[in-house]
Amino acid sequence: MPELPEVETLRRSLQGIQKRSVLGVYLSKLAPVEATTASALRQVVLDATIIQLNRWGKYLLIDLDNEQSLVVHLGMSGKLLWQQDEIPVRPLHTHMELNFDDGSVLRFIDARRFGTLSLTNRQRDNNPFLARLGPDYLNGALDEKIFLKRCHRHPKVNLKTLLLNQKVATGLGNIYACEALYQAGLDPCRLVSATNDQQLVELLIASKDRLKVGVKYGGTSFRDYLNGLGHRGKMKDFLQVYDREGQLTLDGRGTVQRIVQQQRSTFYCPEVQK
């Protein structure tokens, strides 16, 4: 579910857990702990103090005062909710709960369990998920030259598939990939090899722009997404094509069609995207 803007909004909404110490850790029997064991994860997190929150692509990194970080990926349906007035009933599908020294609780809730919980060291070089990520779209590390070089490694894929490949660059998901392609005026089915460098740079610029606007509006809430304080994002009202099959684009330039690529819906406007 959550793409870069949603995870960045989540990160910002959880600033209040900084300096809090973890007095209790609950992990459900089905907690999606990966690349380590539940007991090892519990041992690292218990009694640690939160230093700060970081983000890489769609991964949230909760830095601890013991040189380790808890790495949270929300998958399709995951939520992190920081509850300062503790709700007595543990919600269904709560897979992790951190109890802080001020009585507040951070809960990881994920019905589908496509999300993951893992650990990384300070250098961020021993986590298999982070190891697979390309440069983040918004942290300043991705310039035109680097983007072009990485695109040209995949000449035979279409542009939508390219954008969803987190190894090329990380942060775009289904919504913002569709929106970036619309803004760049590029057909999602077009192959990288049939796209010139100027067009690819337009795609990079559009991708960064849409992600920034997504952050500005606190992410997109269709069904599940809530930030750490339980609030919805407002970006849905600014989407041009996503989830608008058969309707006009938001700016009225044409009609939106839905096709399927990689078993995912792609929304685009043939009149605008060539």
Next chain:
DNA sequence: GCGATCCTGGCC
């Protein structure tokens, strides 16, 4: 590179 697969829930 492509298709199947992991899961649960909501909606038609």
Next chain:
DNA sequence: GGCCAGGATCGC
């Protein structure tokens, strides 16, 4: 009952 969902991996 069937289809769909802000994701990503693993076979062939």
